[in-house]
Structures are given as structure tokens and as C-alpha cells.
Amino acid sequence: SRMTPASRVCAVALVTALLSACVAAPPRAPASMRVPVVAQAQPAEVTGLASAASVASVVPAIPAAPPRDLWRRIRDGLALPGCDADPRIVPTARSLVADPQNFEQMLAAVRPLMALVQDTVEAAGIPSDFTLLPLIESSYRPDAVGPGGYAGLWQFDRGTALAAGMPILAGYDGRRDPWIASLRATRMLARYDHDLHDWRLVVWAFNRGEWGIRRLYDQRGQPPLTPALPDWPVGATARGYLLDLMAYACVFRDPARFDVTLPPAVPPAALWLARFDAPIAPALAARLADVPLSQLRAVNAGYFDGRMPVDAPLHLLLPRAAHQRFLRRYAMLTPSQWRTLRPFRLRTTVTLDKLLATDSDADRTALARGNDVRSDIPLRPGQILWLPAGTRRHQLQSVAVDHVAPAWHVVQAGENLWSLARRYGVSVQDLRTWNHLHGSMLxxxxxxxxRTPG
Known part of the structure; x- marks a missing residue:
């Protein structure tokens, strides 16, 4: 499935919020991508808190950053024919990056996901041209849905996804999970190469279907190196698909040729994969990690309705920079206790201590830390608190998990206090008060x- 230029532009606005075997079980990271599990050892920052064993394992979705930057890693791993291998490659590249500034902004926004995919590509032993495939398929949008029900970064249909080992369950779609989908997609591409022995044919097999290309391969044998686009009867769409990928590779080989300046990528904005023993609401995980909910959702689009189904892969992609903060807070309660927390909105001004005065089993220290508040400081009406599901007080109003507002927002071009107040259901004056603003300029x-800073 192909994304339109307009959808590529929309991808910038959506993804900028960043700055995620058998069908029943999620795949494990390749051996080259695993690190020691921390379930039995407390990081230095957790000293004095409950055991970090409350997380099944918190491991990086990608290893420590290599000494060279992401763009160099991609360039060094390219294998498709170069910019001048076909006279159509450079003109196609110019059309794909007709607005260099927009292209640069998109790359800056999707860099964490590109770093994740690049590592799965390297682990699978395939060229980094395939790191660029999601640019064609979805503009690196994990939540992209194309015509015919194709979904995710790699735009898999349901049947192919299930055959490749991507779980599709009630409340979860592995095609939209960047970690699961990228592992499966890169393994599939490596298998295609084992049968076809030509990366150009592998690209066509991914776009047009494996068996059709294998039949042509059996009939025609290995295509020659020239022309760069083999003269095979694959149709205009498949030929354009391969040409687009060669064109994107050309841009990364020689960005200056297209007036493109690749955004800084040392070190890359890396993601971590946290695996859990029990489900946790993504909105609660965002609160514990102190990252915007929109950022967490953008790289964990496989989960629907603001929840993590018990039969789905129990993991979340988190910013590497936030993992210690998240682990320190998460370790304060057991997985089953975090699972029982639900969001409530305060109706009146009250302290957390008074709210939980009759709940002898409530861990007020952990709940205060998890909610980023002081237990003895009055909290204002409208504030969202995560509390045990059985908490029933006249001061509280239940809130749907998928309607929980983020704790903070990063201002984008064209936004003002009025538009943000309307978007998040708060008043302009509250925004001024909470952020110590004396005017309207952002x-x-x-x-x-x-919300009220804790």
C-alpha cells in the first residue's frame, strides 16, 4: 500500500509528538540485541526502594548506540544500485524531497523509530535500504491504515501478518507494534533473500507478493546487474516501488545533492522495550515515565482503547532517557497492584492523605510518587489521579482510561493558549497559573x- 504526499506531511504533525515464533507469543530479541535482564538487580537510582523485580524485564529494544551516527550506519549499509545507476533515480528523489525542510522535520520526528528499525535490519543481516521501506509504506506512522486493511509501519494485510507471526487480538494489533512488526518484517525479508539472491527481487517480493516473484525467478533466473531496474513484467506499481526505494537511498547517500541537511543523530533518540508480568495502562506508564501520553501512544500504537489486553504481548516502548525514572517508580508496587489502578478526576480540593485516610492497604508514598504529587498538599479540582479501582469517594469521578489527558504539552507552530485550553478542556487562566505565564506569548x-504541577 502506498501513502500519498499529503499523508507524508500529516505524518510530521502526528509523529512529532514523539519528540515501539508463534502467534500466541511475542518474538524475543535476536541474541545480538539482548542485554542482561535487570529483574533481580536494582539500578543505582533505585537504592532504598522496593525491588525492581516488579518488572519482568526492562531491556533496551536496541543495543547501546554504535560509535557512528544513525545516518552513517544507514549509508554504510546500503546495497541497492546508486544514484546514477538509472536516469530516473535522481528525478524521483527530487520529487520525494521536493520540500527539503518538511522532509528534515519528518526525519527528526521519526528518528527513534528509524533507529529501532535499523537495529532489527542489522540483526537480520539485510541491507539498510530496508530501513527506508517504511518511508514509502507509511511515512513511519505505526498507526497508518491503508486501502484494503493494510496497517502499521510496514503495511501488512491481516493474512500475511498472521503468517509472519504478528498477533492480532481483541485490543491489540501486532502490525501496529513497531517492535513486533519490524522483527517479523526483517526476518521475512531475510528469508526472501535466501530464495531470490537479489535485493531488487526481495523488494518486489515484499511489494508484489513472494510467490509471483519466485515464479518469475524460476522462469528467468538471476537478473543481470544492468539495467538497475530489471526488465521483468512486474507492473508499473512494483517498478515504481523499487524506483522510490532507490531514490530514498540516493537521498541518504548524497543529501546535499537534494538540498537536504539530515538532522543531528549522535546519539540517536533511542527507545527501550519494557516487558511486564501483568498489564499496565499505557496512560499510567506515561505518567510513571514522565513522558507525554501522545509520545508513548505514538510508538505503542498496537494497543487500542487505552489498555493492554492480558493475552497481548505485555511490553511498551519507552524513551531510553526515561527508563530509570520509570523503573524507580514502577518498583514501588507489584505488577498486580499497578494493574488495579484506574484514573479518577478530583471533584473537590483535597489532599491525597485525606482521600486515602480510611484505606489501610493503600501505599500512600507509592501512589504519591506515581501520581507525581505530595500526599499532604491540597490538590485542585479537575486533577487526574491514578488510584486503586475500588476507591470510592464523593470527591472522585471515574475517567475512561483512553480519555486521560497528558501531564504536559510541547508547543508546536501555530498553537496558542486558547487553542490548547480548548483542546485539553482547561481554562486559559489555569494554563497561565500552572505555567507562571504573565502574557499570552508562547x-x-x-x-x-x-494540570497543577506536583
């Missing part, structure tokens, strides 16, 4: 609290 990149 700057791009400014971080605004959307």
Missing part, C-alpha cells in the same frame, strides 16, 4: 503543564 518547543 514559543515553539516550550513545555506547558496541563
Amino acid at each position: 514559543r515553539i518547543g516550550q513545555r506547558l503543564y496541563l
